[in-house]
Amino acid sequence: MKNPFLKLALALTLSATSSSVLAHVSFVSPSGLQANKSFKAVFSISHGCEGEPTRSITLTVPEGVIAVKPRPDSRWKISRSNGDYAQSYQRYGKEVKSGVKTLTWEGKLEDDEYDEFTFHAYLTSDFKGGDKVYFPVVQTCANNSQLNWTDTSGKDIHGHGDVNSAPYLPVLENHQQEHSHKAHKH
Numbered sequence: 001m002k003n004p005f006l007k008l009a010l011a012l013t014l015s016a017t018s019s020s021v022l023a024h025v026s027f028v029s030p031s032g033l034q035a036n037k038s039f040k041a042v043f044s045i046s047h048g049c050e051g052e053p054t055r056s057i058t059l060t061v062p063e064g065v066i067a068v069k070p071r072p073d074s075r076w077k078i079s080r081s082n083g084d085y086a087q088s089y090q091r092y093g094k095e096v097k098s099g100v101k102t103l104t105w106e107g108k109l110e111d112d113e114y115d116e117f118t119f120h121a122y123l124t125s126d127f128k129g130g131d132k133v134y135f136p137v138v139q140t141c142a143n144n145s146q147l148n149w150t151d152t153s154g155k156d157i158h159g160h161g162d163v164n165s166a167p168y169l170p171v172l173e174n175h176q177q178e179h180s181h182k183a184h185k186h
């Protein structure tokens with residue numbers, strides 16, 4: 001392209017399109033979580049890697065999210081890695097010390113297709129209203145290219161560079177939760 005201004009205009013158009021039209025990797029639901037509650041989460045993959053089809057998705061379960069169960073899906077082979085949590089947690093009156101740390105879906109999703117991935121989990125009392133619970137996702141495609149949706153710094157990075165923002169679920173402000181939290185402060 002000879003004209004540098006045309007090139008710049010085209011680059012601006014492309015970046016505006018990719019950030020506003022494509023949803024990248026993000027949660028479809030729920031709109032918010034509550035501490036000490038179970039939840040069902042659905043996240044979506046809306047494109048492959050630079051045209052290549054997606055072959056696997058690995059989601060990392062953050063500390064403080066326990067009892068993770070993926071929903072079986074006939075189109076994807078689901079595997080998981082288990083391990084000890086950094087601390088023990090209480091869930092329905094029972095102590096939980098270990099569980100699922102990562103979930104991997106293997107299969108094929110073309111670049112021009114869309115899919116959703118579902119799991120069930122429990123948010124412990126580690127979190128409070130206003131927190132963001134990040135679930136880093138690594139997307140691996142057919143030519144071994146990868147997209148890393150793994151940044152948990154709070155910055156909004158969706159440039160499709162080496163590292164992009166991880167999908168997250170916000171923790172809802174809970175009046176009772178805030179109340180009991182304050183009561184413990186002296």
Ligand SMILES: [Cu+2]
Pocket residue numbers: 018022023024025047160
């Ligand atoms: Cu994207």
